Amino acid sequence: MGTVTLMSGNDAVARGAWEAGVAFAAGYPGTPSTEVLERLAAYAEVDAHWSTNEKVAFEEAMGAALGGVRSMVTMKHVGLNVAADPFMVFPYAGTNAGFVVLVADDPGMYSSQNEQDSRYFAKVAKVPLLEPADAAEARSLTSAAFELSERFRTPVMLRTTTRLAHTRGLVEPGTRTESERTPFSRQVSQYAIPVYARFRRVELEEKLGRLREFAEEFPGNVIEEGGPAMGVVTHGIPYQYVKEVCPEATVFRLGMLYPLPQRRLVEFCARFETVFVVEESEGFIEQELAGFGIRNVIGKARFTNVGELSADLVALGLTGAPIPADLSKEIAVLPRPPVLCAGCAHRGVFTTLKKLGVLVTGDIGCYTLGCLPPYEAIHTTFCMGASIGNATGFHRAGEDHVVAVIGDSTFLHSGLPGLVSAVYNQVPTTVVLLDNGTTGMTGHQEHPGTGHTLKGKPAPAVDYETVVRAVGVKHVEVVDPWDLVATERAIQAGLDHAGPAVIIARRPCRLLPITRAEARVPYRVTLEDCVLCEECMASGCPALVWEPDGPHIHEWECAGCSLCAQLCPTDAIVAAEVA
Amino acid sequence: MPVTNVVIAGVGGQGAVLASELLALAAMAAGQDVKQGEFHGVAQRGGAVFSHVRFGERVHSPMAPRGRVDVLVALEKLEALRYAHFVKPGGIVIVNDYKVEPVRVGDQRPYPDEAIDFLRTKGFRVIALEATHVALDLGDHRAANVVLLGALSRALDIPDTAWERTLEERIPEQHLELNRRAFAAGREATFQTLTVLA
Numbered sequence: 001m002g003t004v005t006l007m008s009g010n011d012a013v014a015r016g017a018w019e020a021g022v023a024f025a026a027g028y029p030g031t032p033s034t035e036v037l038e039r040l041a042a043y044a045e046v047d048a049h050w051s052t053n054e055k056v057a058f059e060e061a062m063g064a065a066l067g068g069v070r071s072m073v074t075m076k077h078v079g080l081n082v083a084a085d086p087f088m089v090f091p092y093a094g095t096n097a098g099f100v101v102l103v104a105d106d107p108g109m110y111s112s113q114n115e116q117d118s119r120y121f122a123k124v125a126k127v128p129l130l131e132p133a134d135a136a137e138a139r140s141l142t143s144a145a146f147e148l149s150e151r152f153r154t155p156v157m158l159r160t161t162t163r164l165a166h167t168r169g170l171v172e173p174g175t176r177t178e179s180e181r182t183p184f185s186r187q188v189s190q191y192a193i194p195v196y197a198r199f200r201r202v203e204l205e206e207k208l209g210r211l212r213e214f215a216e217e218f219p220g221n222v223i224e225e226g227g228p229a230m231g232v233v234t235h236g237i238p239y240q241y242v243k244e245v246c247p248e249a250t251v252f253r254l255g256m257l258y259p260l261p262q263r264r265l266v267e268f269c270a271r272f273e274t275v276f277v278v279e280e281s282e283g284f285i286e287q288e289l290a291g292f293g294i295r296n297v298i299g300k301a302r303f304t305n306v307g308e309l310s311a312d313l314v315a316l317g318l319t320g321a322p323i324p325a326d327l328s329k330e331i332a333v334l335p336r337p338p339v340l341c342a343g344c345a346h347r348g349v350f351t352t353l354k355k356l357g358v359l360v361t362g363d364i365g366c367y368t369l370g371c372l373p374p375y376e377a378i379h380t381t382f383c384m385g386a387s388i389g390n391a392t393g394f395h396r397a398g399e400d401h402v403v404a405v406i407g408d409s410t411f412l413h414s415g416l417p418g419l420v421s422a423v424y425n426q427v428p429t430t431v432v433l434l435d436n437g438t439t440g441m442t443g444h445q446e447h448p449g450t451g452h453t454l455k456g457k458p459a460p461a462v463d464y465e466t467v468v469r470a471v472g473v474k475h476v477e478v479v480d481p482w483d484l485v486a487t488e489r490a491i492q493a494g495l496d497h498a499g500p501a502v503i504i505a506r507r508p509c510r511l512l513p514i515t516r517a518e519a520r521v522p523y524r525v526t527l528e529d530c531v532l533c534e535e536c537m538a539s540g541c542p543a544l545v546w547e548p549d550g551p552h553i554h555e556w557e558c559a560g561c562s563l564c565a566q567l568c569p570t571d572a573i574v575a576a577e578v579a
Numbered sequence: 580m581p582v583t584n585v586v587i588a589g590v591g592g593q594g595a596v597l598a599s600e601l602l603a604l605a606a607m608a609a610g611q612d613v614k615q616g617e618f619h620g621v622a623q624r625g626g627a628v629f630s631h632v633r634f635g636e637r638v639h640s641p642m643a644p645r646g647r648v649d650v651l652v653a654l655e656k657l658e659a660l661r662y663a664h665f666v667k668p669g670g671i672v673i674v675n676d677y678k679v680e681p682v683r684v685g686d687q688r689p690y691p692d693e694a695i696d697f698l699r700t701k702g703f704r705v706i707a708l709e710a711t712h713v714a715l716d717l718g719d720h721r722a723a724n725v726v727l728l729g730a731l732s733r734a735l736d737i738p739d740t741a742w743e744r745t746l747e748e749r750i751p752e753q754h755l756e757l758n759r760r761a762f763a764a765g766r767e768a769t770f771q772t773l774t775v776l777a
Contacts, residue, residue: 006600006607006615110618134614167616167641168603237641244640311644324646326664331697332688333660336681338591338626366624372684542625545680556720 014039016142021179023069026057029442030076031111032165033104054079065099094153098146108308117281135169220255231272241314343559345507348481350375365407385414475501522558529572582635584643589654594724599630606634608741616641729765
């Protein structure tokens with residue numbers, strides 16, 4: 001055994017998978033799941049790569065598991081929507097080697113467009129579901145998930161949440177056990193589902209019955225005896241809140257969320273007059289208990305299904321303890337939303353789109369911030385790849401001036417099919433491809449357009465110009481978004497073109513090491529030439545601050561993009577070395 | 580021993596998360612159970628960031644309940660206000676006397692320049708430091724987080740050796756000397772020895 005170390009939930013999942021002998025892992029970045037695959041890639045024994053999207057990642061890891069090596073796929077909750085097709089079908093066949101699906105939910109939507117309780121997916125797909133309560137258990141349950149997967153020849157879902165994924169705690173790591181490869185053998189009746197699905201459907205039900213029996217014995221379902229006054233059924237992070245605020249309660253902590261141990265739960269609940277079910281997001285356990293005929297339960301009536309729970313909310317629900325208010329009624333506790341970085345290439349595009357006054361369909365990335373002041377350029381943002389299809393739909397509804405904005409990684413994830421559809425159906429959709437050369441928002445992951453793999457090896461980079469021309473886009477132009485005049489002309493030309501158009505706004509993300517290392521010439525305000533018109537502030541740049549005497553630029557923060565200088569009508573902003 | 584609760588808050592990019600990781604490592608080096616729960620994601624783009632560090636014999640919740648935090652460390656004045664309700668009555672607020680104007684969405688009130696005085700009127704023991712300027716004088720404004728950690732070290736029951744080991748193990752070689760000096764400057768700037776557990 002190794003010495004105790006501080007690990008996040010994500011680190012610990014990766015560690016547990018490595019110890020279990022995982023040989024292949026794939027995924028697509030998505031907060032809060034991203035670091036699992038990054039940590040896995042750091043282990044020399046693990047072949048890990050970023051895929052174009054979660055469906056592809058799932059199918060690759062699934063193929064590897066069928067091919068006989070322990071495999072894992074990682075994604076955030078909305079990624080499972082993308083991967084839902086193989087996720088729902090694979091259980092019919094069952095796996096060959098161990099296969100674990102890591103899905104990270106985001107209650108509270110810290111970095112997501114919706115709240116979605118992925119536990120229901122496990123139930124619909126009829127796959128066993130494990131959920132750890134801290135980093136140490138994240139390690140041990142991940143290893144257990146591989147054992148479970150091979151024992152029942154089923155995919156196993158491992159669910160985490162933001163709080164689990166991003167909380168560091170003490171973990172005692174173990175050593176790696178290499179797993180034997182179990183070669184694939186041709187069994188059409190098992191692996192060619194459509195023809196044989198009716199037979200597999202019956203077997204899936206039988207397997208679920210055996211999993212229900214297993215759940216009764218599973219050591220990760222633990223009853224912690226406390227006083228007789230209060231009984232609580234809980235799981236994951238909410239378990240920690242219960243222990244924090246009611247250490248005297250008797251707690252049934254579930255490490256396996258599906259299927260549930262029916263006999264043990266019936267027996268446990270019979271011991272108390274009322275049992276509290278403390279769970280985050282929806283009343284999943286509560287509904288299962290109702291299905292078992294257990295009636296003496298209080299759950300969602302006391303613990304909201306909206307947002308993230310906390311020790312405070314659990315105390316309120318269990319004991320009625322009031323929650324102290326924040327100071328916002330007494331003093332101006334102003335909100336502080338995230339902002340585009342100084343020098344961000346998206347800024348020039350949104351400044352231009354606002355000026356053009358077009359309807360903008362957005363997509364998922366840092367550039368969702370284009371909907372906020374001072375740009376207020378984006379009109380819609382929903383899910384990965386939606387911008388292009390939405391723009392096509394707006395055209396069909398009679399809107400003429402529509403622009404879709406989509407990042408490079410998102411375009412490769414699921415934007416391309418929307419573009420192909422626009423070309424095929426001859427809709428004049430204008431797409432601005434924001435090519436910043438990375439997956440920015442999740443922390444700069446490589447993707448098929450960056451020229452490098454997750455393991456840092458050189459790779460062929462997708463040539464967007466060639467790709468979009470090949471699918472039939474006739475109007476393609478590349479522009480530097482730091483040049484406002486050129487950007488406006490390019491987007492206007494795209495809008496004027498009769499067919500689909502793609503404008504590639506290309507400049508690397510400011511936070512990439514390669515950009516940070518570049519020489520930069522910061523700008524400076526010459527206050528004598530300034531007429532206090534505030535035009536520069538329309539850039540929304542964090543390096544630009546308004547003081548009582550006028551605008552000032554924090555030179556250490558200024559990237560030298562010159563956007564504010566281009567907006568200035570009196571040339572009062574100049575490069576510092578010129579001034 | 581009871582659990583000690585610290586919240587470290589700041590603006591994305593100021594190093595609040597790194598500071599809290601250093602504190603968690605120091606507590607671990609001192610032989611404590613520890614949990615460090617943070618909020619990040621798009622937060623590196625200049626949004627509000629906070630992190631809870633809890634240590635003691637056995638820690639459950641990753642985040643401290645409201646009104647139970649022993650020390651709040653804020654890298655920016657407005658962020659001190661945002662999380663002050665987590666601090667226990669009479670608890671300590673170590674605040675960087677530094678202002679970062681937020682982008683305005685909705686609330687058009689002026690920036691609360693009186694933040695530090697206001698926190699004093701609420702009965703907190705407020706220690707205000709010009710940590711960003713101290714760090715700038717040392718050569719890099721980004722070391723403000725470690726200046727504040729130096730001040731925080733006065734308030735916590737973590738031995739100096741644990742802090743030293745943590746800085747050495749976690750900070751890259753080329754930045755180590757700067758961070759050591761930043762930590763020492765923060766300690767020196769905090770004259771009175773504070774004791775959370777007293």
